[in-house]
Amino acid sequence: MDIKDVIARGENKVVEFKSWVKIPNKKELMEILTNETVGFSNAEGGIILVGVEDNGEITGCQDYDEQSIIESIYDRTVPKVFTDIENITIDGKEILKIIVPKAPETVATSRGTVYKRLGKNTKPFYPGEYQSNIIQGFKGDFSAKILKDTSEFDIDFHEVESLKLKIKSRDKDSTLYQEDDLSFLRDLRLIEDNSDGVRLTIAGLLCKRQITHTF
Helix, strand or coil: CCCHHHHHHHHHHCCHHHHHHHHCCHHHEEEEEEHHHHHHCCCCCEEEECCCCCCEEECCCCCHHHHHHHHHHHHHHCCCCCEEEEEEECEEEEEEEEEHHHHHCEEEEEECCEEECCCCEEEECCCHHHHHCCCCCCCCCCCHCCCCCCCCCEEEEEHHHHHHHHHHHHCCCCCCCHCCCHHHHCCCCCEEECCCEEEEECCCHHHEEECCCCC
């Protein structure tokens, strides 16, 4: 997709805009970019377009050092995140496209703060939300383990709607509940996609359709 089309679509779960001109303190900007990087790393990955305002206006970047930005993000993340940067010129203005990969394990800032991308916002990801999912004898996040014998037909979409309403009531700034049902479930790692289609995770059992038997 053309980068202009990406910008026209606005921010979403894999695209973030960041102004270069409105944050003159570049150390502060690097901290902001690091937080966004951590958030994308702990979700599905994504891109940060630096030099683009929240409303999609292209204001551009000046006097930047791509290598310094890459190294700054690398030094401020634990485990270290390797990003890539593309320089793009649009209507005579230069913007930076920072490409953030999805991490195989939970990433934090060097200050020990963890973020995760939810919808078009990056939110703090508190220790209780991930440390409690680590159990002895299983490598990784147990709640994210895929259940092979499940499918999209096992999802109770009434439960999904109920979960969306709970998130909306508890976090007024969240836009996660506005997503379509499957995207919403993917962001929360309640479902995963594999070669055979949609599969529920252990956590996804919360939204599993209940089968009642008549005897």
